Amino acid sequence: DTGVSQDPRHKITKRGQNVTFRCDPISEHNRLYWYRQTLGQGPEFLTYFQNEAQLEKSRLLSDRFSAERPKGSFSTLEIQRTEQGDSAMYLCASSRQIQETQYFGPGTRLLVL
Amino acid sequence: DAKTTQPPSMDCAEGRAANLPCNHSTISGNEYVYWYRQIHSQGPQYIIHGLKNNETNEMASLIITEDRKSSTLILPHATLRDTAVYYCIVLLVIGSGNTGKLIFGQGTTLQVKP
Numbered sequence: 001d002t003g004v005s006q007d008p009r010h011k012i013t014k015r016g017q018n019v020t021f022r023c024d025p026i027s028e029h030n031r032l033y034w035y036r037q038t039l040g041q042g043p044e045f046l047t048y049f050q051n052e053a054q055l056e057k058s059r060l061l062s063d064r065f066s067a068e069r070p071k072g073s074f075s076t077l078e079i080q081r082t083e084q085g086d087s088a089m090y091l092c093a094s095s096r097q098i099q100e101t102q103y104f105g106p107g108t109r110l111l112v113l
Numbered sequence: 114d115a116k117t118t119q120p121p122s123m124d125c126a127e128g129r130a131a132n133l134p135c136n137h138s139t140i141s142g143n144e145y146v147y148w149y150r151q152i153h154s155q156g157p158q159y160i161i162h163g164l165k166n167n168e169t170n171e172m173a174s175l176i177i178t179e180d181r182k183s184s185t186l187i188l189p190h191a192t193l194r195d196t197a198v199y200y201c202i203v204l205l206v207i208g209s210g211n212t213g214k215l216i217f218g219q220g221t222t223l224q225v226k227p
């Protein structure tokens with residue numbers, strides 16, 4: 001399968017714990033995006049990378065959130081001191097630099113108790 | 114805010130064509146119209162996109178009005194597996210300052226009925 005993959009698919013954690021999600025984009029895709037989707041809403045943009053550089057962050061991305069993309073390949077999204085309001089589906093997408101169609105992964109569903 | 118307006122829900126009989134409308138009256142000349150769909154609990158799936166000409170692929174057809182202020186996604190023979198939320202998005206892909214981020218609205222929930 002050469003699509004976008006995300007790990008884990010589901011995560012249950014207690015409030016105050018740290019969690020980390022991983023996204024593996026389609027090979028040779030330079031751009032990688034993170035979105036968050038809460039129940040009944042469309043996905044909302046969080047941040048994006050072009051190669052290893054993080055070029056934009058949404059105001060939704062509080063100081064407790066950090067994303068990295070070392071070496072311009074896979075990316076991680078870490079949430080520190082999780083809150084119940086962080087419960088959501090976290091989606092990753094990737095695209096080529098010139099051909100802008102984004103392809104999404106299956107998402108990581110986070111539940112904070 | 115999303116730059117598109119879609120009806121919140123639609124029904125379609127299985128085997129019939131599903132026509133999903135989208136208004137994007139403020140679209141600019143260098144913005145594409147993209148359609149994605151999201152089946153329950155899955156990531157969004159790319160369907161089709163276009164600039165000003167009508168487009169067709171193996172999944173659907175996209176009809177864009179001449180003034181580009183609205184478009185229609187056509188699923189020619191809807192099946193039960195096409196039941197999903199369909200999102201219409203305008204995206205700047207030409208020009209400076211292009212981040213490529215997608216701004217999703219509420220979408221249209223399409224229910225295909227047997």
